[in-house]
Amino acid sequence: MRWGVAVFPGSCDDDDVVHSLRHVLGHDVRTLWHKDPFDGRCDGVVLPGGFSYGDYLRAGAMARFAPVMQGIVDFAATGGLVLGICNGFQILCEAGLLPGALTRNESLRFVCRRVTLRVEHARSPFTRTARPGDLLEMPVKHGEGRYYADALTLDELRDHGQVLLRYADAVGGTPDAANPNGSVENIAGVCNRRRNVFGLMPHPEDATEELLGGVGGLTIFSSMAAEVERRNGA
Amino acid sequence: MSDATSPAAAPVTPEVVHAHGLTDHEYAEILRLLGRTPNLTELGVFSVMWSEHCSYKSSRKHLKQLPTEGPRVLHGPGENAGVMDIGDGLAVVFKIESHNHPSFIEPYQGAATGVGGILRDVFTMGARPIASLNSLRFGAILHPKTPYLVNGVVGGIGGYGNCVGVPTVGGDVYFDECYDANILVNAFTLGLAERDRIFTGKARGAGNPVVYVGSKTGRDGVHGATMASESFSEDAEQRRPTVQVGDPFTEKLLIEACLELMRTDAIVGIQDMGAAGLTSSAVEMAGRAGSGVELELAQVPLRERGMTPYEILLSESQERMLLVVHPESVAEVRAIFERWDLDAVVVGRVIDEPVFRVLSEGRPVADIPVAALTDAAPAYDRPAQRPPRQDEIQRLDADALPRPESMTRVLEQLLGSPNLGSREWVYRQYDHYVRGNTVLAPGADAAVIRVKGTSRGLALTVDCNARYCYLDPHAGGMAAVAEAARNLSCVGATPLGLTDCLNFGNPEREDVMWQFSQAIEGMREACLALEVPVVSGNVSFYNETDGVSIHPTPTVAMVGLLEDVTRIATPWFKEEGDLVVLLGLNRDELGGSEYLKVVHGQVAGKPPAVDLVLERGIQRTCRLAVEQGLLSSAHDVSEGGLAVALAECCIAHPDRAGFGAVIEIEHRGRADALLFGESHSRIVVSLKERHCGLLQDIATQENVPMAVIGEVDGDRLAINDLVRAPVQRLRNIWSTALERYVK
Numbered sequence A: 001m002r003w004g005v006a007v008f009p010g011s012c013d014d015d016d017v018v019h020s021l022r023h024v025l026g027h028d029v030r031t032l033w034h035k036d037p038f039d040g041r042c043d044g045v046v047l048p049g050g051f052s053y054g055d056y057l058r059a060g061a062m063a064r065f066a067p068v069m070q071g072i073v074d075f076a077a078t079g080g081l082v083l084g085i086c087n088g089f090q091i092l093c094e095a096g097l098l099p100g101a102l103t104r105n106e107s108l109r110f111v112c113r114r115v116t117l118r119v120e121h122a123r124s125p126f127t128r129t130a131r132p133g134d135l136l137e138m139p140v141k142h143g144e145g146r147y148y149a150d151a152l153t154l155d156e157l158r159d160h161g162q163v164l165l166r167y168a169d170a171v172g173g174t175p176d177a178a179n180p181n182g183s184v185e186n187i188a189g190v191c192n193r194r195r196n197v198f199g200l201m202p203h204p205e206d207a208t209e210e211l212l213g214g215v216g217g218l219t220i221f222s223s224m225a226a227e228v229e230r231r232n233g234a
Numbered sequence B: 001m002s003d004a005t006s007p008a009a010a011p012v013t014p015e016v017v018h019a020h021g022l023t024d025h026e027y028a029e030i031l032r033l034l035g036r037t038p039n040l041t042e043l044g045v046f047s048v049m050w051s052e053h054c055s056y057k058s059s060r061k062h063l064k065q066l067p068t069e070g071p072r073v074l075h076g077p078g079e080n081a082g083v084m085d086i087g088d089g090l091a092v093v094f095k096i097e098s099h100n101h102p103s104f105i106e107p108y109q110g111a112a113t114g115v116g117g118i119l120r121d122v123f124t125m126g127a128r129p130i131a132s133l134n135s136l137r138f139g140a141i142l143h144p145k146t147p148y149l150v151n152g153v154v155g156g157i158g159g160y161g162n163c164v165g166v167p168t169v170g171g172d173v174y175f176d177e178c179y180d181a182n183i184l185v186n187a188f189t190l191g192l193a194e195r196d197r198i199f200t201g202k203a204r205g206a207g208n209p210v211v212y213v214g215s216k217t218g219r220d221g222v223h224g225a226t227m228a229s230e231s232f233s234e235d236a237e238q239r240r241p242t243v244q245v246g247d248p249f250t251e252k253l254l255i256e257a258c259l260e261l262m263r264t265d266a267i268v269g270i271q272d273m274g275a276a277g278l279t280s281s282a283v284e285m286a287g288r289a290g291s292g293v294e295l296e297l298a299q300v301p302l303r304e305r306g307m308t309p310y311e312i313l314l315s316e317s318q319e320r321m322l323l324v325v326h327p328e329s330v331a332e333v334r335a336i337f338e339r340w341d342l343d344a345v346v347v348g349r350v351i352d353e354p355v356f357r358v359l360s361e362g363r364p365v366a367d368i369p370v371a372a373l374t375d376a377a378p379a380y381d382r383p384a385q386r387p388p389r390q391d392e393i394q395r396l397d398a399d400a401l402p403r404p405e406s407m408t409r410v411l412e413q414l415l416g417s418p419n420l421g422s423r424e425w426v427y428r429q430y431d432h433y434v435r436g437n438t439v440l441a442p443g444a445d446a447a448v449i450r451v452k453g454t455s456r457g458l459a460l461t462v463d464c465n466a467r468y469c470y471l472d473p474h475a476g477g478m479a480a481v482a483e484a485a486r487n488l489s490c491v492g493a494t495p496l497g498l499t500d501c502l503n504f505g506n507p508e509r510e511d512v513m514w515q516f517s518q519a520i521e522g523m524r525e526a527c528l529a530l531e532v533p534v535v536s537g538n539v540s541f542y543n544e545t546d547g548v549s550i551h552p553t554p555t556v557a558m559v560g561l562l563e564d565v566t567r568i569a570t571p572w573f574k575e576e577g578d579l580v581v582l583l584g585l586n587r588d589e590l591g592g593s594e595y596l597k598v599v600h601g602q603v604a605g606k607p608p609a610v611d612l613v614l615e616r617g618i619q620r621t622c623r624l625a626v627e628q629g630l631l632s633s634a635h636d637v638s639e640g641g642l643a644v645a646l647a648e649c650c651i652a653h654p655d656r657a658g659f660g661a662v663i664e665i666e667h668r669g670r671a672d673a674l675l676f677g678e679s680h681s682r683i684v685v686s687l688k689e690r691h692c693g694l695l696q697d698i699a700t701q702e703n704v705p706m707a708v709i710g711e712v713d714g715d716r717l718a719i720n721d722l723v724r725a726p727v728q729r730l731r732n733i734w735s736t737a738l739e740r741y742v743k
Helices: A014-024 A067-077 A087-094 A151-159 A218-233 B014-019 B024-034 B040-049 B100-105 B107-123 B146-164 B234-242 B248-262 B277-289 B309-314 B327-339 B389-393 B407-415 B466-471 B473-491 B510-530 B594-600 B612-627 B641-651 B671-676 B689-701 B727-735 B737-742
Strands: A002-007 A028-033 A044-047 A081-085 A101-103 A111-119 A135-142 A146-148 A163-168 A187-191 A197-200 B073-075 B082-087 B090-098 B128-138 B168-175 B184-194 B209-214 B267-272 B292-296 B320-325 B343-351 B355-360 B363-369 B438-440 B447-450 B457-463 B494-503 B534-540 B553-562 B579-583 B631-636 B661-663 B683-687 B706-712 B716-719 B723-726
Touching: A002 A014, A014 A028, A014 A218, A028 A067, A044 A067, A044 A087, A044 A218, A067 A081, A081 A087, A081 A218, A087 A101, A087 A197, A111 A187, A146 A187, A163 A197, B014 B024, B014 B040, B024 B040, B040 B277, B040 B309, B040 B363, B082 B494, B082 B534, B090 B107, B090 B494, B090 B553, B100 B107, B100 B146, B100 B184, B107 B128, B107 B146, B107 B184, B107 B248, B107 B267, B128 B146, B128 B248, B128 B447, B128 B457, B128 B553, B146 B168, B146 B184, B146 B248, B146 B737, B168 B447, B168 B457, B184 B457, B184 B494, B184 B553, B209 B248, B209 B327, B248 B267, B248 B320, B248 B327, B267 B277, B277 B292, B277 B309, B277 B320, B277 B343, B277 B355, B309 B355, B309 B363, B320 B327, B327 B343, B407 B594, B407 B641, B407 B671, B407 B723, B407 B727, B457 B473, B466 B473, B466 B510, B466 B553, B473 B494, B473 B510, B473 B553, B473 B612, B473 B631, B473 B683, B494 B510, B510 B553, B510 B612, B579 B612, B579 B641, B579 B689, B594 B641, B594 B671, B612 B631, B612 B683, B612 B689, B631 B641, B641 B661, B641 B671, B641 B683, B641 B716, B641 B727, B683 B689, B689 B706, B716 B727, B723 B727, B727 B737
Parallel strands: A002 A028, A002 A044, A044 A081, A081 A197, B090 B534, B128 B168, B292 B355, B494 B534, B661 B716
Antiparallel strands: A101 A146, A111 A135, A111 A163, A163 A187, A187 A197, B073 B082, B082 B090, B090 B184, B128 B184, B209 B320, B209 B343, B267 B320, B292 B343, B355 B363, B438 B447, B447 B457, B457 B553, B494 B553, B579 B683, B579 B706, B631 B683, B661 B706, B716 B723
């Protein structure tokens, strides 16, 4: 599995993604510098968390204009797997690769805590090693992670099974108390209709080692690797 | 220097001298050192370099008392931060610093730039910042301004720290009316470096170019160092223009660009521009190297037009660094900073003649011997006198205290009080996971991070009970060091070294100097006994408003080493049936306790005494037991006493509801003193019954009293026939305590 991890000015979690992919999973990883065009020679691309360009305008609003993004948009258009984490999710929404938007947390405060996520659909390259209803634990840490989409979009997301993860409690319910940011319908992660672009607010890269509190994030990366293996085998 | 006066033509009158915070005596000394009258620009340079903040003129004599050496110390005080060897060719670089006055005037930016400043102190030495802490003191929680200040400061720390991608893994927060008009914001950062690639702030090699990198210079923060060296009065708000504005995004770029440059051989010396900006970084670098520096201000990147040399030299604009590089490396430096979209401009050169020479478009505007600004800066042996009121405040008539009717109610009251309630509302606003090293997040006795590529871990804590220091600064200083080391020992880490932030009142007052000297003496004794050197630090005087001082607050941030990061202990109970054991002695000490303050409204008595021999033994016992895997949990007894510590063992688990415990302690004295007295050198541990003998062996060997006091059991906490409360109820009270007040 050959990964590309985009690095924007202000990316913070790029090193953590690289560490998890390279040292925990043993995959090939290269970084994709924001000023360079992307040649598409990867099996999967990750847009990591952080505060690209300082997020002074609106989270993710500047990064979508970075030179590297055109190549990533093209890569997605050919069916390439693109994962956006936190700020990466915000960038994918700004770039129009994912529906909806991420607005300020309901509390109007940054929130850093562990959350439990319920897998809604295993029929995706990002959750294929899980089963629907599986619970994954990983941290969230963001100020603008409240997912919003209008009613029509929400219907579409439901009809096409695009909501892959929801904030849940320890027994798989989705009460408000389990929702760290006020996201509509407890949505934590959505994919596009083609199911090759996925964005989520929680950080799978911070949940890949038992030493650091759990391995709930491995599911996302392993699923993508399994998908690539399947495609290459086919 | 007649020409020098032209850009800053204002004459230097006695009023101007006083407005710069210089005394008549200090000005006479300047005249003597220069052999002539300084121009206004030079006077400005002297005023910041001789300010308390930069020169440590009132504290230097006392700071020399602190032990600064040890086998792992690579760089002690005097550099931008302390550096210690942790093995495997790696070193940790750490320091704590205050940003008190700016944070009171403008809480968000004041706190944010405090974080930015301490980060620069650490990465300037070649270290990648990997963890931050902060220590906050606010006024009474019901003071009308407190919620505004808390929200601003916490927001600023989070806003800056989260954006630069450095996790905030711990800290402490206390509320007391002594900080009503003078809050404390102390920020700590630790970085990781290769042992053989430490960079220092030395301007070596005549002819080497001096390069300015980072943000452009604006008018913000002119005279920040002087402000930090004065007392406040009611009109503090009018000082808002002297508070700098932070840009964490630029700081993030600056970190990455500097660390990238540090992998080359371009750098001779490097220093951040902190207090007193361009002036202090150039002068201090020259001072350390015994060289001189010549600057051409026309080259300095400016944010605003029409800035005078005076303003350029004294600006405290953030996110700027000064480098001395090899001449042949200038192009490489430029290329790296351009890649990160940052300015990198040659603004001067190192010269042999040990002077600080400043030109503006070729015209001299300042020419001062470096030593006049550094070594010759005034040093005072200020008079210190124990105030007569000290006897009075230490008086406590415990027998006159009304006996509470219900100890359970008192425990609930304490767990819901501002100083003992859960800090989660605060630390939830800080990213404590970024960089992927956090093994133990905020909420335990100490934070633990792993050191990638090794089996090791680092433990971090920050502590100070200022009430103890107010009642007895000697015992309080000792306690701050002892408690920090105890917190590290509770997770299983061996203390490596500490950095201190000494927050005190006006040093021109005899009672304040007495507090200062006493606190340092107490710290010194504890450092020696526990073998913890002081490797860096900061002094913040003049924390007083309209003549009223804060409680002396010598904040101690301590770093510990774990050889095996998988062998740690956490404070919360793990399993029913585990025995609960107390290491140490209950001594019925009520003086200075949170109980006395919260329940009886008194700040009085002698604070609990530290027995350093027992303290050392307790800590060793706990560490050995953790290392041998004997313990299920370990938690130190501090504010709130034994009952609060036991309650925390039941309720502090970050994810789970928690466990109850049934406790039976033999005791003959006062019940409130047993439950809520704050005697030092006590640790509550839980463990399997089969491990009890092994723990007893260690305790005996270390000469430490140990007693089985109960068992982890059920869903309620019961202590003798005194306390009986459902764990869930205690947890609810404790976990919502803070947000009830500040939200």
